Amino acid sequence: MTNVIVAFSKAEDAKNIKNILMKNGFSVSAVCTSGSQALNSADELGSGIVVCGCRFADMVYQEIYECLPPGMQMLLVASPSQWNGRAPEDVVCLGLPLKVQDLVSTLEMMMETMARRRKKLKNQPRERSKEEVDLIKQAKELLMERNHMSESDAHRYIQKCSMDSGTNMVETAQMIMSLINR
Template sequence: MTNVIVAFSREEDAKNIRNILVRNGFMVAAVCTSGAQAVNSADELGSGIVVCGCRFADMVFNELYECLPKGMQMLLLVSPSQWSGRAPEGVVCLGHPLKAQDLVSTLEMMVASLAKRRKKLKSQPKERSSEEKELIKQAKELLMERNHMSETDAHRYIQKCSMDSGTNMVETAQMIMSLINR
């Protein structure tokens, strides 16, 4: 579930937006009345969406957006006269008068976008360190020398053993090295 922070300078506005979101199944992690509170809440959560107004007592939405962690997105609720196209790239804007269904559907779209980005980041293979690459290389060389395999065959062998045993290639290379060097 994606964390949502509601931040408006008027507490009444913040509570009304929170109530709309909670009724529609969103988890509101924090309700804030200042930019500093929103930044602190965002830092604690790390990722999610900040639903906010244009101005706070201590900052405006641009400053708030710049202070947010990388995993946070912003949904700006503002009247068209205040907005005038000044929103930075990455900030989604909804104009007044606000309809509850527009807010909910926009937030659902943003949540889906965040989930897609998380899934994409998770599916990317982890970069191996130079020590790990060297260990795999040594295991391949050992297999090539002792079992008269080509480099491709040795690599495939390590991959297959890795998949069969449910371990990563580095652990498999370590096992091969320890078994052959007995």
């Protein structure tokens, strides 16, 4: 579940938004009445959505947005005259008066977007370090020399052994190196 931080300068507004979100199945991680409280909560959680108003006693939403950790998004709830044309590109804005269904559907959309982004990042292959690339290359060279394989055959052999044993290619290359260099 995505972390949600509710931040409004008036405690009553924050409590009302929190109650609306909780009634609609969202889990609210923190309720804040100042920008610094919102930033502290965001730093602790690392990722999620900050639902906030435009102004606080200590800062405005733009200052909060600029200090948010990379995994956080912002949903600004304010009068259109307060943010019209000045809100950063990736701040989602909802105008007042606020409709509950608009708030709920916007938050759901933001959560789906975050989940898709996380899944996409998770599915990207991890970059190998220079040492790992060199180790695989050495194992291929050893196979090519000792078993008279072409480079593509040696690579395929390491891949197949890796898949058969359920280990990654670096671990398989290490095993090949240790078995051959006894």
